[in-house]
Amino acid sequence: MPVLISSTEATPKGNVPANESVGIDDLAVYVPRLFLPLAGEFSSNRGIDPGKLVKGIGIDRMAVVDAHEDAASMAAMSLLELMRRNRLCPEDIGKVYVGTESAPDEAKALGTYVIGMLEQIYGRGSFQEASTVEFKAACIGTTFALESQSYWLAGEEEGKVGVIIASDVAKYPLFSAGEYTQGAGSVALLMKKNPRLLALEQIYGTFTRDENDFFRPMGCTTAVVNGKHSNQCYLDAMQGAFDSFAGKAKRKGVITPGTGESVTDFADHLLFHIPYPRMVEYASAAIFRHDWRESRRSTGIERELGPEPVAREFDDPQKYQAAEADYARRFSRSQEFLQAFAAKVRDTAILSRQIGNIYTGSIYLGLASLLEMQKIHAGQRLCFGAYGSGCSALFFSAIAQAGVESVPLRGLMQRLEERKQISLQDYELLHEGKKKESVLAPNGEFALVGIDEQGYRHYEYVKAMDMRASKR
């Protein structure tokens, strides 16, 4: 039987009737044990000012997968931790949805490899009644999985829970401008009725458009990216999804701004997709600026910054673009913005600074950051802005439940401190698949142990080494 811990607290605000909610009950994060600091050997070899990487981009350390790791093994690790933390049995789980854009197979669902690995621990056939499907939509796949699973869960009548796993290795060519925005990791979400952490308000604002900002044609191991264009696509899509969300939330009477109020006034935390921490600054500046235009804040902002540039008042489009970029820069330094950013956004990027981009799980690393820092309190509204290149955005909201303050922490900061720093040479060999031996031998983890002549991948659970035995 599933371990169902129901929240008996009535929801203090929002669109979530007590005892009928669905949402996130817990999460587990897996990060590889290797990292490369961006300041030091990497920055000097690439001829980049370390200040640009650490401040301009916002990443201190990139997580690096070892020779025995990939998106499937990392997904199995986060699911194993989620199951152990919650004393879940495989029979409790109705669906295992996986969001990934770095799956090792073009046809076989990554979740089947994950189930194969977990069955080494829980017994062969133990997951056979769980369905698994892979959601590929660049960095937004996991969020579409969450939306889809929330509808399934609302109608679920057998007491099953759902699992959603994000797992990715963010990989760009060596020496490219994308290289310092890599990373790797997995986040597993436990989805339940009457969840302990977050009840979804079931309002999803969407935006989709065909773009060439970032993609990975068949057979390529690294992404093709048009960097600056990808930033702009992200911002355009986020604004579109935000407007869609705001319209739906107002029509449903869930968010009802009074005179001078704006939609973001009703959010206590804003979590955005985090390809690199500076991007959440750009995203939140764009959303706050857009949302505050008709609000009481606009007077103070105009007093501080002067009027916004208006396209029709410029003969030359380039001059308009320059004026617009200048205004955006000044807005992101304004008192109103800095206060809102510090209060509602900044802390979501804490883990990403130490890990880098994990593509579709990055936004949930933002959630893990807030949870580990105990920044979320019962009754608060969290708004999520997910983005996937290609491109789509999804903006949705959830209300923090009473359990948010009692679910055990995960010790993530400590675990990140215990990782091993690797040399630039080892990083490059691992990146190019030329390092056959693991830097750290698998220890209490799932490991890729071989790929057979047909291309099928073999994984094994390698038990934790008995340190006393190894010393003898």
Ligand code: CAA
């Ligand atoms: N000290 C401090 N800051 C410095 C500096 C220094 N010495 N030198 C430069 N900077 C600042 C710059 O001023 C800039 O900040 P502002 O925007 O505030 O001016 C910042 O560092 C970045 O510098 P650049 O604009 O020169 O950036 P870049 O040319 O290195 O490219 C990038 C950055 C486009 C993100 C590139 O790394 C890239 O292509 N990454 C992969 C694509 C990506 O992550 N896109 C994000 C949107 S798409 C998405 O979200 C999906 C996904 O996950 C991939």
